[in-house]
Amino acid sequence: MKKKAAEKAKPAKRSQAAKDPNKPMRPPSAFFDFMEEFRKTFKEKNYNNKSVYVVGKTGGDKWKILSEAKKAPNVAKANKIKSEYNSKMNAYNKKQVNTIAIYEEILK
Secondary structure, eight states: OOOOOGSOOOOOOOOOOOOTSSSSSOOHHHHHHHHHHHHHHHHHTTTOOOOOHHHHHHHHHHHSSOOOOHHHHHHHHHHHHHHHHHHHHHHHHHHHHHHHHHHHHHHO
């Protein structure tokens, strides 16, 4: 006999690994740095607009037409934050490796 679709066994859902609260957060890109500033100025000029879509669409369009020279401050700021993030991640990864080595010694 054929089984009904509802009776078929469903695959088990994978549980997500717990996130480490000590892990550094990824830095925002140059575009998101630009959008943070753009949202403030856009809302001052268009205080009646409540649409997130319109703000995002307008900001994205403006980012596309900006010249490289006008994007440079945002790119420089993003690169600085990214280098800080990379140094924090290196320290975090070294700490993780040390922790794993300690556990391996304990398990021996």
